[in-house]
Amino acid sequence: AQTVTQSQPEMSVQEAETVTLSCTYDTSESDYYLFWYKQPPSRQMILVIRQEAYKQQNATENRFSVNFQKAAKSFSLKISDSQLGDAAMYFCAYRSAAGKLIFGQGTELSVKP
Amino acid sequence: GAGVSQSPSNKVTEKGKDVELRCDPISGHTALYWYRQSLGQGLEFLIYFQGNSAPDKSGLPSDRFSAERTGGSVSTLTIQRTQQEDSAVYLCASSAGLAGGDTQYFGPGTRLTVL
Numbered sequence: 491a492q493t494v495t496q497s498q499p500e501m502s503v504q505e506a507e508t509v510t511l512s513c514t515y516d517t518s519e520s521d522y523y524l525f526w527y528k529q530p531p532s533r534q535m536i537l538v539i540r541q542e543a544y545k546q547q548n549a550t551e552n553r554f555s556v557n558f559q560k561a562a563k564s565f566s567l568k569i570s571d572s573q574l575g576d577a578a579m580y581f582c583a584y585r586s587a588a589g590k591l592i593f594g595q596g597t598e599l600s601v602k603p
Numbered sequence: 604g605a606g607v608s609q610s611p612s613n614k615v616t617e618k619g620k621d622v623e624l625r626c627d628p629i630s631g632h633t634a635l636y637w638y639r640q641s642l643g644q645g646l647e648f649l650i651y652f653q654g655n656s657a658p659d660k661s662g663l664p665s666d667r668f669s670a671e672r673t674g675g676s677v678s679t680l681t682i683q684r685t686q687q688e689d690s691a692v693y694l695c696a697s698s699a700g701l702a703g704g705d706t707q708y709f710g711p712g713t714r715l716t717v718l
Contacts, residue, residue, distance in 0.1 A: 525706070533692060535709035581646065589653065590636065590662065591696075591707060593646035 492517045494584050496594035503572045504602050510557075511567045511597045513582030523585040524558070524565045529596075530578040538580070541565065569599075577601045605629075607710035609695050615716045616685055624680045624713045628697030635678050636698075636707060637670060641691035649693075652678065653700055685717045 493516045503509035515524070526538040541549045541558050549556050553573075557566045569576055582594040608627045616622050628635050637649040648662040652672045663669070667686075672678040682689055692714050696707040 527709075533694075533712045533714075535694065535696075537706055537708070540706060585707075589634065589651050589659065590648040591638070591646075592648070595645050 492519070492522075492584050492586060492592050494582055494592050494594040496582055496597050498597045499595070500598045500600070502600045502602060503569070505572055505574060507572055508568060508570045509572055509599065511569075511580055511582075511599065513565045513567070513594055515563050515565065515582075515584050517563070517584065517586070519586055521587065524556075525583040525585065525591070526554070526556070526565075526567045527581045527583060527593075528576075528578045529581060535581070539567065572601050574601050574603060607695055607697050607708055609693075609710040609713050611713060612711065613714045613716070615718065617718050618687060619684055621681065621683045622685055622715065624682075624693050624695075624715070626678045626680070626695030626697075626710060628676065628678070628695070629708055631699070632697035632708075633675065633700030634698040634705070634707075635672055636696040637678070637680050638694045638696065639691045640694060640712070644691075646694075649680070682715075685715075687717050690715055690717045 495514050522543045524541045528536045528538050539549050539551045539554050553570045555568045579596045581596050583591040585591050610625045633654045635652045639647045650670045651659040667683045670680045692712040694712045696709045698705045698707045
């Protein structure tokens with residue numbers, strides 16, 4: 491069975507600085523997808539970024555980028571120029587061809603002004 | 604609507620009562636998922652509907668939980684004889700159902716409290 495691990499329950503970053511959230515996963519599959527979701531206090535899960543495992547190039551969405559290391563089964567999220575609105579719980583998720591998402595435990599990110 | 608909607612937003616019930624939670628997916632999305640988010644267990648998959656295929660019920664924690672999807676659109680998650688451990692936020696997501704890793708879009712969730 492696939493598992494996803496986020497080893498940082500809480501992280502803090504100064505506004506305008508850069509922060510990296512860690513995620514590792516375990517799978518025997520070769521074809522899969524990885525996602526980072528953001529969940530603010532409103533509870534709405536919002537997609538931040540996605541990565542296809544067959545692509546070697548790291549995904550980027552504006553201030554958000556990932557460092558995808560397939561051999562190491564690592565999928566970290568880098569947030570550049572952090573903003574107050576980035577404060578939220580961040581979840582790393584794995585999706586196999588079976589369809590369901592498997593989530594990590596989450597990382598609570600706080601942004602200090 | 605523009606996004607996934609869920610109702611009610613909050614539900615308080617007494618132990619032993621049945622509850623129904625509703626999900627309206629994004630129009631045109633063929634895949635629909637239910638997840639549960641609780642303090643002790645984190646985010647857990649419950650059930651997955653894809654088009655007219657038999658649903659994947661592998662995540663349902665007990666036979667008190669069931670779900671149906673009518674007309675390939677709206678879905679209802681039913682919990683019978685609720686227990687205190689059922690207290691959680693129930694999240695619904697939908698996706699276009701494309702082969703591969705199509706993105707799941709989430710609703711705002713229903714917070715269930717069982718007294």
